[in-house]
Amino acid sequence: KNEVEQSPQNLTAQEGEFITINCSYSVGISALHWLQQHPGGGIVSLFMLSSGKKKHGRLIATINIQEKHSSLHITASHPRDSAVYICAVRSTGTASKLTFGTGTRLQVTL
């Protein structure tokens, strides 16, 4: 079992829909990152969380440390949100290394 599991693996939504991507992990962590990878490959950091909730524009990320679970929400989705969303965790005691999920491929259609 991977240390970081994401669901769903693939997601298709219509423009305007509310989207949720989930991330579960099995180790103790000091931080969790949500990343976005567009076609063409570049990876951008969206959020870094260690507790609670963060919001940036139409994106919301939450984390429940006790349940070892995080969610990334996109409100009023748009075709430009189409990308692969990757969850990564920084395990406690590993100083600086990230463990990555395999990503959720999101396609938002008109």
Added chain:
Amino acid sequence: NAGVTQTPKFRVLKTGQSMTLLCAQDMNHEYMYWYRQDPGMGLRLIHYSVGEGTTAKGEVPDGYNVSRLKKQNFLLGLESAAPSQTSVYFCASGNLGHLGLNTEAFFGQGTRLTVV
């Protein structure tokens, strides 16, 4: 502010050839990393560095070497390329902030390497 820059962006190698991928960051980050990304798998750590002059092995270090002679540069070398090293390679950098709390990770644009 360029952030993290990787060169080259694309490369095709023949089996047995060598090459070096360069990662440069202008954010004065202490930590730098090299990952590879393969279909159906999460990014996997090849090597990393926690400061100038230091390097350490990650999950999949075999077949690769690294050097961090200058704080801003982290080089990834393939001495004798193999088809199994066909992948997309990402460099990243970051810092540990106050009290060891993490800061964001910044990624390069990736290098698509094909070994034939």
